[in-house]
Amino acid sequence: MSSHPAIDLKGITCVFGTPGAGKQAYTAVRDASLTLGDGEFVSIVGPTGCGKSTLLNVAAGLLVPTRGNVSIFGAALAGVNRRAAYMFQVDALLPWLTARQNVSLGLELRGIGKKEAADRSESWLRRVGLASHGEKYPHQLSGGMKKRVALAQVLVIEPQILLMDEPFSALDIQTRQLMENELLEIWSAEKKSILFVTHDLEEAISLSDRVVVLSAGPATHPIAEFSIDLARPRDVTEIIHSERYIELHKLIWNELKEEVRKSYARSMGQAAA
Amino acid sequence: MKKTWKLRVWTVRITLLVALLAWWQIAADSSNTTRFFIGTPLSVAAVVYHWFASGEIYYHLGITLLETVLAFLLGAGLALVIGLWLALSAFWSAVADPFIKAVNTMPRLILAPIFAVWFGLGIWSKVALGITIVFFIVFFNVYQGVREVSPVLLANVRMLGANRMQLVRRVYIPSALSWVFSSLHLSVGMAFVGAVIGEYLGSAAGVGYLILQAESTFDINIVIAGILVLTVFALVLDLAVTLLESSLLRWRADSA
Numbered sequence: 001m002s003s004h005p006a007i008d009l010k011g012i013t014c015v016f017g018t019p020g021a022g023k024q025a026y027t028a029v030r031d032a033s034l035t036l037g038d039g040e041f042v043s044i045v046g047p048t049g050c051g052k053s054t055l056l057n058v059a060a061g062l063l064v065p066t067r068g069n070v071s072i073f074g075a076a077l078a079g080v081n082r083r084a085a086y087m088f089q090v091d092a093l094l095p096w097l098t099a100r101q102n103v104s105l106g107l108e109l110r111g112i113g114k115k116e117a118a119d120r121s122e123s124w125l126r127r128v129g130l131a132s133h134g135e136k137y138p139h140q141l142s143g144g145m146k147k148r149v150a151l152a153q154v155l156v157i158e159p160q161i162l163l164m165d166e167p168f169s170a171l172d173i174q175t176r177q178l179m180e181n182e183l184l185e186i187w188s189a190e191k192k193s194i195l196f197v198t199h200d201l202e203e204a205i206s207l208s209d210r211v212v213v214l215s216a217g218p219a220t221h222p223i224a225e226f227s228i229d230l231a232r233p234r235d236v237t238e239i240i241h242s243e244r245y246i247e248l249h250k251l252i253w254n255e256l257k258e259e260v261r262k263s264y265a266r267s268m269g270q271a272a273a
Numbered sequence: 274m275k276k277t278w279k280l281r282v283w284t285v286r287i288t289l290l291v292a293l294l295a296w297w298q299i300a301a302d303s304s305n306t307t308r309f310f311i312g313t314p315l316s317v318a319a320v321v322y323h324w325f326a327s328g329e330i331y332y333h334l335g336i337t338l339l340e341t342v343l344a345f346l347l348g349a350g351l352a353l354v355i356g357l358w359l360a361l362s363a364f365w366s367a368v369a370d371p372f373i374k375a376v377n378t379m380p381r382l383i384l385a386p387i388f389a390v391w392f393g394l395g396i397w398s399k400v401a402l403g404i405t406i407v408f409f410i411v412f413f414n415v416y417q418g419v420r421e422v423s424p425v426l427l428a429n430v431r432m433l434g435a436n437r438m439q440l441v442r443r444v445y446i447p448s449a450l451s452w453v454f455s456s457l458h459l460s461v462g463m464a465f466v467g468a469v470i471g472e473y474l475g476s477a478a479g480v481g482y483l484i485l486q487a488e489s490t491f492d493i494n495i496v497i498a499g500i501l502v503l504t505v506f507a508l509v510l511d512l513a514v515t516l517l518e519s520s521l522l523r524w525r526a527d528s529a
Contacts, residue, residue: 057428062431062432080431080432081432082434084432085433086428086432088428088429090425092423092425092428092429094426094430094443094444095524095525096447096448096524097524098524105430105433105443106433106434109430109433109434109435109443110434137524138524139524139525154433157434
């Protein structure tokens with residue numbers, strides 16, 4: 001185990017668009033700092049469009065911040081974060097590959113032999129319950145099955161860090177709770193460090209060790225964080241009835257609701273202008 | 274209900290066809306002059322029968338098919354390479370833009386005489402003409418295919434470990450090919466048109482050549498027979514493309 005945090009974001013600022021060229025520069029994130037401990041599960045919550053995904057993209061190395069430092073296990077990040085896997089909000093499977101080919105893609109890209117790649121993707125397909133659907137193309141799978149393939153696709157490369165951008169928001173509530181429980185099971189078995197972005201406070205509390213609240217955009221930054229001291233292992237369908245959960249929910253919602261209100265007022269203002 | 278409807282459609286279709294042929298035959302029988310201009314259905318049928326019975330037509334069909342296939346493969350291959358290059362390079366795409374527009378706007382059939390001078394009367398002048406037509410259809414599809422790749426898909430494959438070359442091979446090319454495959458009907462059809470027009474404008478073999486020969490001796494029956502054979506051939510080609518398409522685009526929602 002490393003003594004360094006899995007992800008350490010320091011003073012991150014992201015400005016989009018060049019000022020002066022007729023366009024107004026947009027500061028999505030200003031001076032945001034955030035750490036994700038080794039083996040920790042942290043959720044980021046905030047109003048819609050507040051720049052949560054921007055922070056995740058910075059941690060992934062897909063977006064270079066205008067200012068600030070990113071270190072991954074103590075080393076400065078340059079280029080794409082090779083120790084992390086990223087699960088996107090929208091469907092990102094390759095439509096021309098079967099479920100099995102999608103899962104083994106990451107292994108092939110890393111130059112792992114055919115035999116080993118096939119074995120490892122087979123075992124992940126089985127683990128997400130899709131062993132008999134390996135030859136199907138994404139369009140032949142349901143929304144929940146596609147999410148399972150996506151989960152297998154990122155986990156097969158055995159990343160130390162898992163970045164998740166509202167991965168289950170498009171699913172119906174039952175499928176979503178199933179997937180959440182599965183994610184918790186995988187997380188505790190594999191000891192990944194997970195940074196999870198969501199706009200759903202209930203999801204954040206029931207999954208995480210720690211919940212970070214972001215301010216309304218623009219110039220988003222963390223305004224509060226809460227340690228979630230609920231016992232593990234957890235069942236997301238049960239835990240929401242516990243007293244401590246309800247307490248925590250109230251506490252965090254108090255912090256969050258003002259930001260949601262601001263964000264809403266701002267979007268209405270823009271619509272009126 | 275559905276069955277009787279189908280039966281009625283077919284009955285009317287066949288009646289119309291027979292009526293058309295009968296009217297053609299009657300019109301042709303009315304005077305020698307008319308017959309000279311429109312031929313007769315029976316003589317056309319006799320020409321077609323003779324072609325297939327003697328086997329004479331297979332050589333010419335083979336030549337036309339060879340020209341079509343070569344024009345398609347070479348035109349599509351060239352378009353794939355250049356399309357990928359321009360779609361992935363903003364600079365060269367900007368440089369090439371006016372040239373592409375100019376050449377694409379030019380009526381390219383007019384190049385046929387030049388190609389005949391350059392490549393002679395053999396198959397290569399027809400292949401060259403076909404290439405100029407096929408190239409642009411495939412080129413624009415490749416370009417579109419590369420540009421339409423979703424940024425999330427790219428980010429996903431990059432996160433899974435792809436370098437620049439792997440992105441091209443695993444994402445851009447399959448995406449471009451899916452656009453090329455979905456325009457196969459058009460591009461193969463146009464390769465065929467290029468081959469036949471090329472033959473018609475000067476050649477030594479092919480179905481277009483048969484029509485050209487017959488026209489110079491005013492034998493309208495052979496001209497019509499040639500057109501008929503070409504039409505049926507084009508339909509068969511289109512059917513082959515449909516079969517190829519459904520196996521190549523198995524992963525598409527609408528082909529399943």
